[in-house]
Amino acid sequence: MRISIFGLGYVGCVSLGCLAQNGNNIIGVDIETVKVDLINQGKPTIIEKDIDDILAAQHALGRIRATSDAFDAVANSEVSIICVGTPSGPEGHLNLEYIYKTAAQIGEVLKQKKEFHVVALRSTVLPGTNMKVGEIIEQTSGKQRNVDFSVVSNPEFLREGTAVADYYNPPYTVIGSDNDQAISIMKEIYSPVAGTVEIVDIKVAELIKYINNSYHALKVVFANEVGSVCKKLGINSHEVMRLFCLDTKLNLSPYYFKPGFAYGGSCLPKDLKALQTLAHDYYLNVPVINSIEASNNISKNSLLDLVIKKGKRKVVSWESVLRPVLTIFAIVLLSM
């Protein structure tokens, strides 16, 4: 397939090399001429294991080239993958300036293009960006979304340092789309890549990267807080976390991962409180462990607000109904 890649930084450079290695013809685009020149010499714009050899080989085969001319790239490709940067602004908001500029550039070219074109958003962007990119392309091209072109969300999960290996072995390939033609084109592109292809709603595809990365950050922080408790008690924290990870039934599993109501019962609140108190007694600062209960209370209160809003005076709590029934059942069983 003929593919153009906008942004030749980390994600763009790896995608360019790996997609070419899979037999595609790639045109890279960047506003930095130094990056364009490097690709045109068959050299990477980043330092990353294996990428030098891949680019040298694909350059020799004539499968890769780069330009700073968006017209050349879009006119000579069926799919444009956007990998431009999305840095944080001064107040932490996402700066989507480069994404929207790229969308306008692609739209300008599509004005003159007859064939159906797929635009894939590979950069990490917040929900709603896909729709906005589609609107920009419609305005600049005068063409219609899902008739003349389509915008799909296709987040990247690679990690710097293992980027090439991660490209070929992602946890899954996510395609957020509302168009069957675009889905089949994207599926073909990723057919040589390991793992399942997950076709999902566009906003799900846009959000998942943020959820994944926030959870990864939470894992690191949680393990470090466990580490500080262990250190104070003279316990081997690596041994504790090894055992923790061995439990793939409740710890590292889909269990407890369905959004819904707060946790309750007797054990979770009691044992969490005990760990919090232990840390407090040792003057340990464990803000993540300490904030779990507060977050749980927010879930409880939001349910209470919902019940109050309904204005009903009689409310049944299933736990209060089920517990006495189960207790009586157990007493009957024991006395038999």
Ligand SMILES: NC(=O)c1ccc[n+]([C@@H]2O[C@H](COP(=O)([O-])OP(=O)(O)OC[C@H]3O[C@@H](n4cnc5c(N)ncnc54)[C@H](O)[C@@H]3O)[C@@H](O)[C@H]2O)c1
């Ligand atoms: N680096 C990672 O490990 C990683 C992993 C997954 C996802 N991501 C996401 O992918 C996106 C790109 O990240 P990156 O690390 O490759 O960024 P980067 O800063 O390394 O590269 C971005 C490139 O886009 C170019 N660019 C900006 N505007 C352009 C335009 N109009 N046309 C063409 N090129 C333009 C820049 O010159 C730069 O070379 C970000 O949204 C990032 O969050 C990054």
